[in-house]
Amino acid sequence: GTNIYTVNNKDFSGASISKVDISNGSSLTTNMSTINTGCGTSCLRDGKINYQISGDTELYEWDPVLMPSSGISIGFSENFYELVTDEVNNYLYASSTDWASYGFINIYNSDNIFSGSFSCGVSPGTIVFDTRSTSVGITNITSQKILEGTIYDMFGRKLNSLEGQSEGIYLVDGEKVYIPKR
Structure with missing residues (x-):
């Protein structure tokens, strides 16, 4: 409308x-x-x-x-x-x-x-539904050449390096990488 x-x-x-x-x-x-x-x-x-x-x-x-x-x-x-x-x-x-x-x-x-x-957490002020089809998303990129030299956090933000990043899972050159607590 x-x-x-x-x-x-x-x-x-x-x-x-x-x-x-x-x-x-x-x-x-x-x-x-x-x-x-x-x-x-x-x-x-x-x-x-x-x-x-x-x-x-x-x-x-x-x-x-x-x-x-x-x-x-x-x-x-x-x-x-x-x-x-x-x-x-x-x-x-x-x-x-x-x-x-x-x-x-x-x-x-x-x-x-x-x-x-x-x-959920103590302040559930926003509820969002992910209604995208399963064919959408960074994890569906299959060409290694496209992902070569790239780093993404779990929010899909492109990073320059892993230096100074907190504990968590990152996508590095198309592969999941876990950074432990330092």
Whole structure:
């Protein structure tokens, strides 16, 4: 589509949702009538915006086609830090944390039924899915000539040398090399 949607905190006394049409630069903002604080987290899911009010435990759904002044509660009872939809299976991944001792990701199917969870770091603020095909990536480069004289770290960054690098696995001339703790 040609629209970008933003969920806005305004001045932390309320929230709004803006629709920006990137084809012509026009925008339309809908003030959320039932919100008296800012938005905590949000994501686009099934063509609708899921959002949670800051500090609340309800999750709401807002329809950008109808553009109502409030969302509809969709039956969650937990405060989330981050929301994201897996476009492959349409599952909702929602993180929770106390920012000191735990962090975990809950997984919900397209009917909002809990299907699993896993622990992660204490600040799970970004969830990203690698949806590339298996034929993509540096490990699929087979020509030794291309990789000759090259060094990459595990993030895919090209390095000039291994000197001063921390413990870890590196790709040197196309081969995996482990650098032990010094």
